[in-house]
Amino acid sequence: MKEDKRFYTFVFAPTAKSQLRKINVPHNVLYAILGFAAVGLLTVGYGAYRLAQHAVVVAKLNLIQSENRLLREKNQEAQSKYDILQNRLAALDTTQRKLAEASGLSRQSDISANIGQGGPDSDASVSDMERVTAALESELRQIKDVFDKNQIRLSSTPSGWPVRGYITDGFGWRRNPFGGGGTESHGGLDIATNHGTPIQSTADGIVIFAGVFGGYGNVVVIDHGYGITTRYGHMSRIDVEVGQHIARGKQIGAVGSTGRSTAPHCHYEVRLHDRPVNPLNYLSVGRL
Numbered sequence: 487m488k489e490d491k492r493f494y495t496f497v498f499a500p501t502a503k504s505q506l507r508k509i510n511v512p513h514n515v516l517y518a519i520l521g522f523a524a525v526g527l528l529t530v531g532y533g534a535y536r537l538a539q540h541a542v543v544v545a546k547l548n549l550i551q552s553e554n555r556l557l558r559e560k561n562q563e564a565q566s567k568y569d570i571l572q573n574r575l576a577a578l579d580t581t582q583r584k585l586a587e588a589s590g591l592s593r594q595s596d597i598s599a600n601i602g603q604g605g606p607d608s609d610a611s612v613s614d615m616e617r618v619t620a621a622l623e624s625e626l627r628q629i630k631d632v633f634d635k636n637q638i639r640l641s642s643t644p645s646g647w648p649v650r651g652y653i654t655d656g657f658g659w660r661r662n663p664f665g666g667g668g669t670e671s672h673g674g675l676d677i678a679t680n681h682g683t684p685i686q687s688t689a690d691g692i693v694i695f696a697g698v699f700g701g702y703g704n705v706v707v708i709d710h711g712y713g714i715t716t717r718y719g720h721m722s723r724i725d726v727e728v729g730q731h732i733a734r735g736k737q738i739g740a741v742g743s744t745g746r747s748t749a750p751h752c753h754y755e756v757r758l759h760d761r762p763v764n765p766l767n768y769l770s771v772g773r774l
Contacts, residue, residue, distance in 0.1 A: 703745020
């Protein structure tokens with residue numbers, strides 16, 4: 487084979503005043519140099535492209551990791567709130583069950599059976615929690631209405647002693663305390679104590695009489711509703727007036743011996759539909 491003697495001649499001058507120089511470069515050498523240069527440029531370009539791709543992937547990965555971290559934090563917060571809500575609903579459900587039993591109400595459904603299902607990532611569980619909450623609120627309102635009515639009735643029911651002292655005469659038939667023999671019906675309790683001792687109302691109500699009435703002497707009559715009235719007789723002083731609203735424990739007068747009485751005491755009556763009933767049914771045992 488013949489040697490390829492073709493070549494390229496490059497002429498150049500290092501400076502303006504220097505002699506021209508020439509360099510002969512064989513074709514195959516020049517082509518090899520250009521080939522290596524092209525390969526180098528392609529390699530560098532591909533490397534830069536891959537490096538840019540890697541940078542984009544890393545940036546996306548960092549963004550995804552940051553979003554995932556935020557989602558995990560939100561999920562943990564939501565789960566924590568969900569657990570707290572579940573515990574509160576469970577406690578409220580238990581309390582309402584006891585209140586319903588105490589008030590005699592029947593529950594609409596077993597709400598507690600639906601508590602504890604699903605999680606914060608479940609739309610169904612959220613709707614269940616909303617339904618349970620609405621049901622509990624509805625029952626709470628019903629129970630509150632019953633307790634409010636019971637509380638009103640309780641505060642209007644005579645309870646406790648009207649005055650400090652000792653029972654000297656009970657409810658029912660007794661011997662005539664004024665002599666002459668025979669027996670008589672006694673519609674209340676006689677509670678003996680010192681003259682002037684404060685007398686208190688035994689329940690909430692409205693004064694319907696305050697003044698002198700036959701053998702009662704100075705007497706106060708209080709209407710407590712539900713057909714219940716109380717009478718406080720033989721007072722030395724009356725501290726209330728007709729139409730006045732009275733709360734349990736309010737002083738209404740003082741012990742005396744007015745009317746048909748042998749000594750200072752409080753004659754205390756409880757009447758149901760204007761019929762005397764035994765006040766002992768409404769008093770705590772023992773002395774006040």
